[in-house]
Amino acid sequence: MVAGGDYKGAAKLIxxxxxxxxxxxxxxxxxxxxxxxQIDSWQNSEVEAAYKAYRDGANGHxxxxxxxxxxxxxxxIDARHPAPTGDQRIKKENSCAxxx
Numbered sequence: 001m002v003a004g005g006d007y008k009g010a011a012k013l014i015x016x017x018x019x020x021x022x023x024x025x026x027x028x029x030x031x032x033x034x035x036x037x038q039i040d041s042w043q044n045s046e047v048e049a050a051y052k053a054y055r056d057g058a059n060g061h062x063x064x065x066x067x068x069x070x071x072x073x074x075x076x077i078d079a080r081h082p083a084p085t086g087d088q089r090i091k092k093e094n095s096c097a098x099x100x
Contacts, residue, residue, distance in 0.1 A: 050079050
């Protein structure tokens with residue numbers, strides 16, 4: 001375009017390219033902020049659940065915690081090593097049964 005003397009067209013093309021890149025950057029930034037917000041919300045929920053399990057005790061149905069009230073060690077262990085899901089328990093039981 002510049003070689004043909006179309007400086008206006010070249011400027012418009014460059015401007016459009018910059019604007020498109022700015023929109024993409026903005027979209028990526030907004031998406032990253034939203035994802036971080038979701039992670040923070042999940043982490044806050046986890047901390048709140050651990051606190052409630054510690055304060056009140058839990059029976060295994062509350063976020064996987066199974067502990068007596070004020071039993072910090074059990075809450076700590078459950079928080080670091082969540083109980084296996086039903087599928088994981090079944091696989092483990094089947095594996096053990098096959099070995100016998």
